[in-house]
Amino acid sequence: MKRFLPLLLLPLLGSVPKALPPLLPDSARLLTLRINGQPVEADTTSSRFFLGTDRALRLNIVRADDPDGEGLTIIIDRFPIQAGTYTFQEILSGRNRDASYRYGSTAAYSKSCPDNPGSVTITGVNAARHWLAGSYRCQVCESGRGGKRLTLEGTFRYPVEKE
Numbered sequence: 001m002k003r004f005l006p007l008l009l010l011p012l013l014g015s016v017p018k019a020l021p022p023l024l025p026d027s028a029r030l031l032t033l034r035i036n037g038q039p040v041e042a043d044t045t046s047s048r049f050f051l052g053t054d055r056a057l058r059l060n061i062v063r064a065d066d067p068d069g070e071g072l073t074i075i076i077d078r079f080p081i082q083a084g085t086y087t088f089q090e091i092l093s094g095r096n097r098d099a100s101y102r103y104g105s106t107a108a109y110s111k112s113c114p115d116n117p118g119s120v121t122i123t124g125v126n127a128a129r130h131w132l133a134g135s136y137r138c139q140v141c142e143s144g145r146g147g148k149r150l151t152l153e154g155t156f157r158y159p160v161e162k163e
Contacts, residue, residue: 032154033061033072042154043067049132049156050163055079058163059120059136061154063103070102072152074136076120081127087119088138099138101152108140108150116140124157133157 029044041064050058057079062071075098076086088098088110099110099118110116118138125132137153 029159030155030157031061032156033063034153036151041065043071047071047158049158049160051079051081051160052163055081056163057120057160059156061136061156066103069104070100072099072101072138074099074118074120074138081125083122083125083134085119085121087117099140099152101140101150106142108142108147110138110140112141112143112147113139113149129159130161131157131159 031042031044031047033040033042043062043064043066046062046067048060050060052058055078057076059074060071061073062069076088079086099116101108110118116139118136120134120136122132122134124134133156135153135155137151139149139151142148142150
C-alpha cells in the first residue's frame with residue numbers, strides 16, 4: 001500500500017503551478033495609507049510621486065474615496081535620490097520638509113502643529129524603472145482653533161515622474 005501512495009497523489013501534481021510568479025513585479029504600484037491607525041484605501045491612479053529639476057521630491061497620496069481631492073502632500077527639498085530616512089520637524093529650515101493634508105472640508109498642515117514629527121524612509125531605489133520603495137509617517141494638525149492632530153502613515157513602492 002505504501003508503494004501506491006505516491007501514485008494516488010499524482011493527479012494533484014497537475015494542479016500545482018510549475019513556477020511561482022514573482023511576488024511583486026517591477027512596475028507594481030503599491031501604496032498604503034493609514035490615518036490615526038485606521039486603514040484608508042489609497043488611489044493608485046490619482047496619487048503621484050514627482051521629482052523636480054531642483055531635486056525636490058513631492059509625494060502626493062490621494063484617498064480612493066476622494067480621487068479629485070488633494071490628499072496628503074509631502075515635500076522633501078534637495079532629495080539625493082538614495083536610500084535613507086528624511087525627517088522633518090522644523091518647517092522653516094534650510095531644507096524644506098513639509099506635509100499637508102486635505103480631505104473634503106478637513107485641511108491640516110504640519111505648519112499648524114507646534115511639534116510635527118515626520119519622516120520618509122526610502123528603502124529601495126530602482127533608477128532603471130524609475131520607482132522608489134519605502135514608508136512615510138507624519139503628523140498634521142487640522143487648521144483652525146482646536147484642530148485635531150492626525151497621524152498619517154503608510155508604505156509605498158511607486159513610480160517617480162519628472163516634474
